[in-house]
Amino acid sequence: MSVHKSDVKKVTTHQLQNMKERGEKISMLTAYDYSMATILDAAGVDVLLVGDSASNVMAGHETTLPITLDQMIYHASSVVRGVNRAFVVVDMPFGSYQGNSSEALRSAIRIMKESGGHGVKLEGGAEIKESVTRILSAGVPVMGHLGLTPQSIYKFGTYTVRAKEEAEAQKLIEDALLLQELGCFSIVLEKIPSELAKRVAEQLHIPIIGIGAGPHVDGQVLVVHDMLGINKEFKPRFLRRYADLHTIMTDAVQNYVKDVKSQDFPSEKEAY
Numbered sequence: 100m101s102v103h104k105s106d107v108k109k110v111t112t113h114q115l116q117n118m119k120e121r122g123e124k125i126s127m128l129t130a131y132d133y134s135m136a137t138i139l140d141a142a143g144v145d146v147l148l149v150g151d152s153a154s155n156v157m158a159g160h161e162t163t164l165p166i167t168l169d170q171m172i173y174h175a176s177s178v179v180r181g182v183n184r185a186f187v188v189v190d191m192p193f194g195s196y197q198g199n200s201s202e203a204l205r206s207a208i209r210i211m212k213e214s215g216g217h218g219v220k221l222e223g224g225a226e227i228k229e230s231v232t233r234i235l236s237a238g239v240p241v242m243g244h245l246g247l248t249p250q251s252i253y254k255f256g257t258y259t260v261r262a263k264e265e266a267e268a269q270k271l272i273e274d275a276l277l278l279q280e281l282g283c284f285s286i287v288l289e290k291i292p293s294e295l296a297k298r299v300a301e302q303l304h305i306p307i308i309g310i311g312a313g314p315h316v317d318g319q320v321l322v323v324h325d326m327l328g329i330n331k332e333f334k335p336r337f338l339r340r341y342a343d344l345h346t347i348m349t350d351a352v353q354n355y356v357k358d359v360k361s362q363d364f365p366s367e368k369e370a371y
């Protein structure tokens with residue numbers, strides 16, 4: 100017997116595929132906690148990504164490498180509790196899938212069982228083929244991630260645009276075709292030339308989601324703290340800021356401090 104928690108029509112991999120086929124762009128944002136997830140889900144975001152960027156924006160690390168599987172599961176389970184409609188993808192953290200496909204399967208199963216997420220995302224192409232195959236064989240939807248893959252930052256050395264040279268572009272196309280052939284339901288392309296992203300989106304039948312990959316892909320993803328302007332320092336060319344929450348929150352907190360110091364807060368009306 101199945102138990103239905105709500106009548107809302109949930110986003111599925113099948114629906115995402117249909118969206119590509121009918122030319123409807125897919126909206127995706129990161130989320131790391133319950134309260135934010137409820138807002139993003141109610142606002143109509145199609146896919147919520149519990150990104151390992153939590154390592155940067157939630158924990159203050161310089162890279163995504165330190166975040167652990169347990170920490171990702173904690174963030175993901177909080178997000179899942181806030182969602183009615185969106186499809187929730189959980190990043191597999193660095194060290195949980197590279198090199199050993201049995202370990203990769205164990206990690207993916209832990210994510211699915213313990214967080215309630217709907218799919219996982221892995222960075223890389225041919226080099227993680229066995230892990231992707233093994234996870235898919237367990238019935239877990241897999242999203243790929245190519246181009247700038249932040250878990251390999253120490254190999255790249257910088258966060259600049261990837262695949263500008265033909266050899267790297269060719270390898271990226273081959274990796275994308277391989278991930279599709281293995282059965283991935285979608286691929287994220289990060290920080291690559293717009294024309295290359297266009298070629299991939301045209302050649303592949305699965306949805307291609309871009310971040311810094313231009314407009315000719317099937318959907319867009321941004322880190323929610325960046326697009327809401329919570330984080331002021333990060334200003335890459337591809338980022339559009341939809342709010343200045345840093346200023347709004349700073350003003351609100353400064354007013355609170357002022358009111359506490361001046362004993363304006365709490366008033367008689369705000370007391371029992």
Ligand code: KIV
Pocket residue numbers: 129148149150151152153190287289310320322
């Ligand atoms: O972790 C993350 O936020 C991501 C996006 C940048 C795609 O992988």
